[in-house]
Amino acid sequence: MIGSAWIRLRRGLGRLVSGQSLQWRLALLTGASVAASVLIVGGAGFLITRWSLLDQLDRDLTRTAQSSASVLASDLDNLDSLTPDLLGSSGSLISLVSATGIAEAPAGQSVTLPTSTEEVAIARLQSDTVERTVAASNGVEYRAVTVPMSVANERGVMYYAVTYARPIETLQNTLSSLWGVTAISGSLGILATTATALWAARAVLAPVKRLSTAVKNVTQTDQLNPIRIYGRDDLGELTQSFNTMLRSLQQSREQQRQLIADAGHELRTPLTSMRTNIELLVADERSGMLPPGARSAILSDVAAQLGEFTALVGDLVALTRDDHLQRPHELVDLSDIVMASVARAQRRGPGIAFDVDTDRSQVMGDASTLERAITNLLDNAVKFSPTGGVVKVRLHHGVVTVIDSGPGIAEEDLPHIFDRFFRSDRARNTPGTGLGLSIVQHTVEAHGGTIKASNHPHGGAQFVMRLPLAEVPAEDEPALFNSME
Template identity: 60%
Template sequence: MQGRLALLTGTSVALAVLFAGTTSFFITRWSLLDQLDHELLASARAAATIIATNPRNDLEDLAGPAITDQWLAVVSAAGETVSVPNGARLFTGPQEIAVARLQTGSSARSIDVIQADGASIEYRVVSVPMTLLDNNDKPTRHAVMLGRPLTALNSTLKSLWVVIVFAGLVGVLVTTLAALWVAQAALAPVRRLSMAVRSVTQTDQLNPIRIYGRDDLGELTKSFNSMLKSLQSSREQQRQFIADAGHELRTPLTSMRTNIELLVADDKAGMLPEGARSEILDDVSAQLGEFSALVGDLVALTRDDHLQRKLEPLDLSEVVESALSRARRRGPGITFDVELDHTQCLGDAQNLERAITNLLDNAVKFSPPEGTVTVTLNSGVITIVDEGPGIAEDDLEHIFDRFYRSDRARNTPGTGLGLSIVAHTAEAHGGTVRAGNQPGSGAKFTLRVPNLTPDAEPSP
C-alpha cells in the first residue's frame, strides 16, 4: 500500500507538471510571438511610410544599422518582390500578395529563409499594405514585408523547456519521496495493527495494542482492543463453563461407575445382600435421570437457537398452563393458586415453557409438602411466589449464575443450571427476570416478556 500510494502521488504530480509545463510553454511562446509581431508591424508601417513618401529611396538605405537584424522587401500586387541586396532570400506567399492587392489588414507567419550562404534560418515575417506612384504618377498597390530571425526567441524557448523539464523531474522526484515518507508514517499504525493481528494468530495471546492517536486509526485500534477484550472475556467464560460442566458431570458419572462396579462384582461373587441389587439399580436409574437432565440443561444453555428460530405470536397464558401441568405432576401435594390473563406476545413457545417450568420446579422444590405456589400473569409479567425459606441476601446477586447453588440448595436435587436457562431465555426474548423475597412468604420470581400490541406486526 505504501508503494502504491507513493506511485499514485508521483504519477498524479507528473501528469500535473506535464500539463502545467506544456501549457506554460505554449502560452509563453504565443506571448513572445505576439510581442514580436507587434514590434515588426510597427517597424513595417514606419518603413512603408518612408518608402511611400520617397519611393525612389534605395531599399538598401532602409536596411541601415537600426534594422541590421531584419530583412525588408516590397511586394507588388503581381507578386514581384524587391528585397535588400545581399539579404536573405524570401519567397513571397499568398498572404503578402493578398495584403498588397486588398490594401487592408496585415499578415504574420513563420517561414524558413535561405540565407546568402545557403543556410536556412527560421524567420518571423509580417506584411502591411502600401501604395506607390509609378512613373506616370498612377497609384500602384504594394506591400512591405519585414522579417526577423527567430534564433533568439527559439533559444529562449529551448532554455525555458529545459528548465520546465528539469524542474518537473525534480518536483516529481521530491513529491514521490515525500509521499513515500508520509505514507510510511501514516501507515505505521496500520502496520502495528496488522502485526498485532498476526501475533494473536500465531501466539494466541490477546494482548491489547497501544493507541498512538485520536484519529480514525486510533479509533480503529480502540475498537480492535475492545474486540480483544471481549474475546478474552468470552474465552475465560468458556473455560470456566467447561470446568464447571466437567465438575458437575463427574459427580453422577463417578457414582454410576461405583454402582456398576458393585453390580459386576456381585455377578461374579454374589456378595450383595438380598434387596441391595434392586436399590443399586434404582440408584443408577436416578443418576441416569440426573445425568440426562444435566446434559439437557447444558445443551439448552449453550445453544444459540434463539438467534435462528423464528419468533411467533402466541398466547402467553397457554404457555403458562402447559408449564403448570408439568409442575402439578412433579408436586402432587402442592396447591397452585393461579390467576392468568390472556397476554399476547412474540416468542418461542418451547423455550418459554421450559423457562417457566424451571421457575415452577424451583418453587415446588423449596415449598413445604402441603404448601401453596402463587402464579399470576398480568400484561406479560409472570410472578411466581412459593412458601419456602426464601433466598438469602448474599445469594440474590448470584442466583442466575451457571452452576451456582446456595447453601440451602446443596442437598436438593438439581443441576444448578435451571435459573441460568431462565435468564438466558428472558434475554433472548428481550425481557427480564428478577429474584427476590415475598414478605410473609418465600421466594418471588418475576419474569417479564414484552407484549405484542394489537397493531404490531410480527418480526421476521
C-alpha cells in the same frame, strides 16, 4: 492491436500496484496525481506563455511592417535605406513582393526571405495580414509578418506586399528556459509530494500496522494482549473496537474454560456412581454376591443416575447453543407462554397450588426458549415450595414475577444465584444440575431483558424477569403487582 496493448499495459500496472504495500500504493497514486496535475498545469502555462509572447511579437512586427510600407509607398527607392538599425532591431529582414511575384530586398541585405504564395495573394488582394515562422537563406528561423501596400505613379497603381521579419532565437531561448524551469520545479514537486505522501501514509497507517501485528501475534502466540490507543480519530476508534473484541474474546475463552472445568466436575459424579453400580451388577452376574432385592435397587439407582446425567447434558447443550439467536424472533403473546409453562409445572408439582394473573403482553422473541426459561423458574419454585404451598405467577406489561413459598435465598447466595453449577447449601440435597437459572439468565439477556432474584417481604424467593414490549401502551402503566401484597 492498440486495444490488446492497452490491456497488457493496464494489467502490468495493476500487478505493479497490487504488489506494493498500502503506504507505497498511496504514495505512488499521490505522486501520479500530482504528476498529472503538473503536466496539465505546466503544459497549459507553457502554451499560454508561448502564445502571449508570439502575439506580442506579431503586434510589434505588424506595426513596423506598416511603418515600412508607408515609407515605401511614398517612394520605392527608399527600400535600400530601410536598414535594421533604422527599423529598430538588429538582424531584422525586409522584403518587397509585387503582385507578379517578384521579390526585392535592400541592397545591403545579404540574407533573403523565401517568397510564398501567401505574400503574392496579399499583394494582389490588398487585404489581411499573415504571420508565420520561416527559415531564411542563412538557415535561421524568423518570425515574419506580411502587410499589403499600394504605390500610385504615372503608370497607375502598383500593388505590393511588405514582409518584415525578426529572428526568434531569443523567443525560443526564453521558451526553452521556461520549459526547463517548469520541468525541474515540477519534478521536484512530484518527488517532494510523493515523499510527503509516503511519510503521511506511514504515519496514518501506523495504527493499522499495529493492528495487523496484533492479529499476527494473536494467531501465532495465542496471547490476547490489547493494543495501545494513539489519538481519538477513526483509527483510534478502530483500535478501541479491536481491544474490545480482544477483551470479549478473552472473557469468552475464560468462560469456556470455566464451563469445561465445571462441566467435567459435575459430570464426574454421576459417571462415577453409575460406573460403580454397573461394576456391582457385572460382579453379581458372575458370582451372585448381591442379596435378594439389591439388584433391583441398583438398577433403579442407575436409571435415576442416567436421568440426572441426561438432564445435565441437556442443560449444558441448552446453555451453550445460540440457535435462538440465529432464528428470527416473532411477535408472541407472553401470557400464552406463561400459561403453558404453568401447565407443565403443575404436572411436576401436583401438591403445589398456582396463583396466576396475566395480561396480554406482546414481545418479540422465540416462544420455545422463552417457555423453557419460564418453566425453569417455575420448576425452581416448585422444588423449594412445601406440599400445599402456593406459587404466585404474575405477568404485567412484559414483567414476569414468580414467588414461591419456600425458605427464600440466603443473602450470601444472592450474588451467585445465576452462576453456572452453583448450588446453595439449602439445595445440596435437591435434584437438579445447577444450570436452570443460568439458562434463564442466558435466554432473557438474549431477548434484551433482565432478571433479578430477591427475597419477598412476606417470605419465599422472588424472581422478576423483564422483557421489552413489542408495543408500548399509550396509557400510563399502573402500579405493578398490587394483587401480590
